[in-house]
Amino acid sequence: MNVVIIGDTPFLEEIAGLCVRAGHVVRALTVDTILGDWSDLEYATDLLNADVVIEACHRSRRTRRQMVSFVETVYPPDTLLLVSALTASTTAIASSTSAPQRIVGYGLLPPLADTGMVELAAGLNSGKDALQQAAAFWRTVGYEAAVVADGPGLVRGRLIACIINEAAGALQDRVASAADIDTAMQLGTNYPHGPLAWADHLGLDVVLAIMTGLYEEWGEDRYRPAPLLRRMVLAGRLGKKTHHGFFRWKEITEKGDSP
Amino acid sequence: MAAPQDPQSGMNRPNLSFTTVAVIGSGTMGRGIAQAAALAGYQVTLCDIARDLLTAALEQISVSIDDGVRRGKTSEAVAADAKAAFTLTTSLAEAAQAGLVIEAAPETLDLKQSIFRQLDAAAPSATIFASNTSSLSINALAGATQRGDCFLGLHFFNPAHLMKLVEVISGDDTSDATLAAAEAFVASLGKTSVRCKDTPAFIVNRVARPFYGEAFRLLGEDAADVETIDRLVESLGFRMGPFRLIDLIGCDINFAVTQSVYDAYFGEPRYRPHPIQQRMVQSGRLGRKTGVGFYRYEEK
Structure with a gap:
């Protein structure tokens, strides 16, 4: 199949990796490419042959609208569009388009290696066919689809972002150091990754966007982002991609205990 | 001395x-x-x-x-x-x-x-x-x-x-x-x-609260069933999903810890217990030790 993926690191690379491994023809486009002048993309003919377009952008609502509008402009209205439902509901992302029936929300949370499951969510205007097509597509990648209710973060993104937010809150309260918080969660309760190192892998901006999405959706205090998380994003400490998040990333990678 | x-x-x-x-x-x-x-x-x-x-x-x-x-x-x-x-x-x-x-x-x-x-x-x-x-x-x-x-x-x-x-x-x-x-x-x-x-719940019991709390919320919203939530969480590398783990710990213990942390922070909404927790305890479905919790267990 021809797969077009539009997104940011690490989602773009990790999802593209899955699709390439499954033997699909993959075109990976960064969000910045689409935000620029994409009218003269040199590989436009390749781009047009898409059986499925996967959006993995976790930026502002306005930026995501631009991604969807790119897809609307370039692809016929029956091309399956999978949008990441980590930071906003499928319904919300599809609200700016004229063909919401071909849009299905999905949830994947890096590091993807061998997770083997994708979450799928239908928005209020998603078509039944689209949901089935989406499940069939992920099967070709070797991923089992679990259909869950629509909403920011779906199941895993919501659970893990809230854990990271709590860890950031504990760090902000100086309960313990970042390294000790991660060690405690890995040894005390067998977490697969320390929550703060996990945040560095996902990107603190993505974690903040999930929390903000939950907070706006539910309007409940329990989803209020930890002020430290917001400040770190404002300071450009986004995690691995800027080499500085809760940890400094050259060192941590060398230690070999990164997620 | x-x-x-x-x-x-x-x-x-x-x-x-x-x-x-x-x-x-x-x-x-x-x-x-x-x-x-x-x-x-x-x-x-x-x-x-x-x-x-x-x-x-x-x-x-x-x-x-x-x-x-x-x-x-x-x-x-x-x-x-x-x-x-x-x-x-x-x-x-x-x-x-x-x-x-x-x-x-x-x-x-x-x-x-x-x-x-x-x-x-x-x-x-x-x-x-x-x-x-x-x-x-x-x-x-x-x-x-x-x-x-x-x-x-x-x-x-x-x-x-x-x-x-x-x-x-x-x-x-x-x-x-x-x-x-x-x-x-x-x-x-x-x-x-x-x-x-020295802060309530220290590190592990505090940072782990959403692992249970959000799982209960998701279940309460019927976002997915018990087994789907567990399998999704386990797919990330957790040894047990939240409900399998709660059945092992005991629903009563898990509820007591949740209440204790909620009280220790004087009602901070992030730590609020969920009605499902209370219902499980009141109905005697405490997990493995009673043979039924979120799952059913063979008698020993």
Whole structure:
């Protein structure tokens, strides 16, 4: 199949990796490419042959609208569009388009290696066919689809972002150091990754966007982002991609205990 | 009973080299801690309120040590030495003569304070006192003694003889020397310590709250069923999803911990218990121990 993926690191690379491994023809486009002048993309003919377009952008609502509008402009209205439902509901992302029936929300949370499951969510205007097509597509990648209710973060993104937010809150309260918080969660309760190192892998901006999405959706205090998380994003400490998040990333990678 | 005083600060100087450890309380946590200490070569004084509790506890510890031998984790020689390392007592004054005293009594402030008051009166002033509390303030417990500098929390995880983590919790007055001695002790058990400030639920019990709390919310919203939520979470590398883990822990224990953290933070909405938790407990579906929780279990 021809797969077009539009997104940011690490989602773009990790999802593209899955699709390439499954033997699909993959075109990976960064969000910045689409935000620029994409009218003269040199590989436009390749781009047009898409059986499925996967959006993995976790930026502002306005930026995501631009991604969807790119897809609307370039692809016929029956091309399956999978949008990441980590930071906003499928319904919300599809609200700016004229063909919401071909849009299905999905949830994947890096590091993807061998997770083997994708979450799928239908928005209020998603078509039944689209949901089935989406499940069939992920099967070709070797991923089992679990259909869950629509909403920011779906199941895993919501659970893990809230854990990271709590860890950031504990760090902000100086309960313990970042390294000790991660060690405690890995040894005390067998977490697969320390929550703060996990945040560095996902990107603190993505974690903040999930929390903000939950907070706006539910309007409940329990989803209020930890002020430290917001400040770190404002300071450009986004995690691995800027080499500085809760940890400094050259060192941590060398230690070999990164997620 | 003469307290070695630090000539500079006048503070009690903690006893850095000890070979005896007293464990107060022979419940699950006390037994696990005592076993870990005995296997690491310490002489262990196990203290509880009744003789039969102590002999039963020692019997359980022996079985657990033998189990370690069978599984190739412990040598015959180490096991024999560990089993011979125990002194049983119902006297807090006797337990107070150990080089390090670790309290693992039931989680009641009054009870623990009373134990520490009695220990404080009997122990040399430089003896380090540690509490294995998971839900009470270290400062609140230290306040029952005159040795805030030699007082700290050592929070072990169940099963304590296996779990590698110990949260080392400092109170406002805990000295650096006391922390260093406690960390050296934890390392001598082959365990890893993390330093933690005295705040409700410390690190693990606090940061893990959303693992359960959001799972209950998702279930309450019918976002997915129990098994789907568990399988999705397990796909990330967690050994057990939230509901399988709660069934193992016990729905009653999980609900009690949730309520305790919620109360300790005076109703912080992030920690609010979910009606499903209460309903499970009230209906007697406590998990594996009752044969039914979020899943059904074969009878033993």
